[in-house]
Amino acid sequence: MTRDDFLHETGSAGGSRRIGAAERTREALIRAAIRLFGKRGFDATSTRAIAAEARANIGSIAYHFGGKEGLRTACAQYIAAMISQVAGRALGDLTADPSRLQLAPEEAAARLVRAIETLVGFMVARPEAGEIVQFILRELGQPTDAIDVIYNGVFEPVHRHLCGLWEAATGDPAESEYTRIAVFTMVGQIVYFRIGREPVKRRMGWGEIGPREASAVAAVARDNLKAILEARRKRT
């Protein structure tokens, strides 16, 4: 009686007249759940609160997702699809191997800088992204199968792509241990401004982290990246 499938038929089996009404309820529940799971955590969020936030009925969660756990998985799939889109727009085709493009070091470095800036914009500035990032961070804390979706759909391909750009920019082999770690450090320094948001705000004396603050962070991250790339290039 429940519908656990991610994709759904438009011709519903039910007798509802307006097609898509069920889908709207479904999406409203997912968006509300991401918001609340991100803000308060999975366990701390009751299905009642989710239903209220989505202006839907409590029973609809069981109907659409089979239960709270199914809703969590649906959230992960929703997020993976959304981020793939954002990342794809910033990096081009993620499945493309940058080494095939024969990029000049300067061009590869420029693309890395652009990727970092996009990451800052998404992580640090965008308020809508807050709950999404929080959701992912919480899932990372106690890995469930929900994280598999996000890892395989987003993390792995994006990281691999960045490693390819790193090779083109520095000469370090893309899949070497050093390169993979280095790319993680580049990403990590940005992610911290989301995770450590509260201590950062206090220490920086920032009331809120808006566009001005985000561009200050981006400027430092850019300088860091350039300095590191240059040092790696000179190494040979």
Added chain:
Amino acid sequence: MTRDDFLHETGSAGGSRRIGAAERTREALIRAAIRLFGKRGFDATSTRAIAAEARANIGSIAYHFGGKEGLRTACAQYIAAMISQVAGRALGDLTADPSRLQLAPEEAAARLVRAIETLVGFMVARPEAGEIVQFILRELGQPTDAIDVIYNGVFEPVHRHLCGLWEAATGDPAESEYTRIAVFTMVGQIVYFRIGREPVKRRMGWGEIGPREASAVAAVARDNLKAILEARRKRT
């Protein structure tokens, strides 16, 4: 009837014969709570589970801490005290202003490198630190007054100290916006290896993150730091 005070009198008001028995229960509860709050989160952890892990009675939580919330605060205080000790050993007197020491840039840079290496050792390698870091990260997600203790006791003084070293190493003013952000990026790149532990392990093909893996991370972080410091110094 409850004892909310952090420090306690050794001459207990109760009639127990062995002095310190209560204190042992108290500490066992705190350690168990840190472990479970870190692993599963505050809301997901029941007081019953904590009592079982500490081999103590459920009622003892109410007795010693007034309730679950009081136990959370006690955990934060316990952690703040412990980390201050670790940080103090690595950095010397945290309250000392490094600019008073008139350090040569090379010496200041060396101290920063050492601090980063200590941070990697603590964050990435030490398994006992896992739950502690997880606990803090979870508290950061939804700031309560528990985080105030850790922020004021550890975060702020350590960050300030590192900023002082940064000034001595680069010439950038210690309390400038740029320096404070830069120090956060240095710390953040390390912290990520704890938060993103699972995706890192997968992408790196690491079954576990042991001493070998930690030193690989430390090597990259060290190179990053040196490259950035050098670029800042040359800037003038």
Added chain:
DNA sequence: GTCTATAAACAGATAGAC
């Protein structure tokens, strides 16, 4: 498909015996 009523389990807090 949506909504209500209810079941069954479990939470944290508390009173009081020992």
Added chain:
DNA sequence: GTCTATCTGTTTATAGAC
């Protein structure tokens, strides 16, 4: 100080009316 029993509220899941 420790431990048990119990109160009160809340949780998810489910059965069935509409």
